[in-house]
Amino acid sequence: MKYAVQWVRSLLFNLSMYVAMPIYAIVYLPWAMFSPYGALAACHAYARYVIWTANWMVGIKSEVRGTPPTGEALVAAKHQSFLDILMIFDAIPHGKFIMKAILLYAPILGQYAYRIGCIPVNRGKRGAAIAKMLADVAKGDKLPGQLVIYSQGTRLAPGVKRPYKVGTAVLYEQMNQTCYPVATNAGVFWPRRGVYRKPGVAVVEFLEPIPPGLSRDEFLTRLETEVETASERLLDEAGFVRSAE
Template identity: 90%
Template sequence: MKYAIQWVRSLVFNLSMYAAMPVLAIVYLPWAMFSPYGAVAACHAYARYVIWTAGWMVGLKSEVRGTPPTEEALVAAKHQSFLDILMIFDAIPHGKFIMKAILLYAPILGQYAYRIGCIPVNRGKRGAAIAKMLADVEKGDKLPGQLVIYSQGTRLAPGAKRPYKVGTAVLYEQMNQTCYPVATNAGVFWPRRGVYRKPGVAVVEFLEPIPPGLPKDQFLAKLEAEVEAASDRLLVEAGFVPKEG
């Protein structure tokens, strides 16, 4: 019975989350059309709405640890859930994500993502896209901010392992900016698939920043070791028990 009640609460929360997206998109549209700051404000409003409603609708609280960057920086994060996207975005002033180019065609999401400066990339063409972004920021055509990349390239279930892609190291070298590693346990409470949301405290933790200038191999090894160790610690804290076999 307890599970059934939580499942119904989760369903109502999910419906509320999806309904809020077009409503906020319309409310902020006039501002967003004339200024990218309006689009940033809309996305922050949506992230905060989802985080807030998750807290009282399904008992899923959110906690951000460490010191998020306020300056231009690279954010290299663990990705387990849609929730960690919202938590990271809400924690930084102007987040923009490396995203698959096809997402530009998603209603509302694609238009606002482009407006806030997310970088759509096709396979094998990330370097050119990043070079253009850096040039546009320098010319004043794009807002400066914090570029978020998921170093494993996809969302993974808690406890799942996948090598960190060299693209993050190339980006670190190309941007020549401080990198902020981010760990999370959000997938324990908000899984990749399904309706159910588990009560608890989801955490994203900004770890000690990595200054620019390290060799790519050294940087990537350091990033992976630190993010994986911190994420495993957060999983234990959340009571996660990995499945055997």
């Protein structure tokens, strides 16, 4: 019975989340059309709405630990859930994500993502896209901010292992900026698929920043070790039970 009630609450929460998206998009549209700050404000407002409703509708409390960057930086994060996207974005002043180019054609999401400076990339052309972004920021054509990349390349269920992609190290080298690793356990409470949302405390943790100047191998080894170690600790804290190997 308890599971059934939580499932219904989860369904209602999911519906409210999808209904709210076009409402926020329409309300902020006049400002967003003329200024990227309007699009940024809309995305922040929507992220805060989802985080707030997740708390009282399905019992998922959100906690951000560590010190998020406020200036230009690279954010290399663990990705388990749509929730960790929202929590990271809400914690930084001007987050922009590396995203698949096809997402530009997604209604609402694609248009607002482009306006806030997200980087659409095609396979094999990330380097050119990042170089253009850095040039545009330097010229003042685009707002500076925090570029978020998911180092394993995709969203993974808690406990699933996958190597960290060298693209993050190439990006770190190309940008020559401080990198902020981010660990999470959000997938325990908000899984990749399905309706059900589990009550608990979802955490994203900004770890000790990695300064620029390391070699690719040194950077990638440090990033993977620190993020995976911290994420495993957060999973244990959440009471996650790993499957027997």
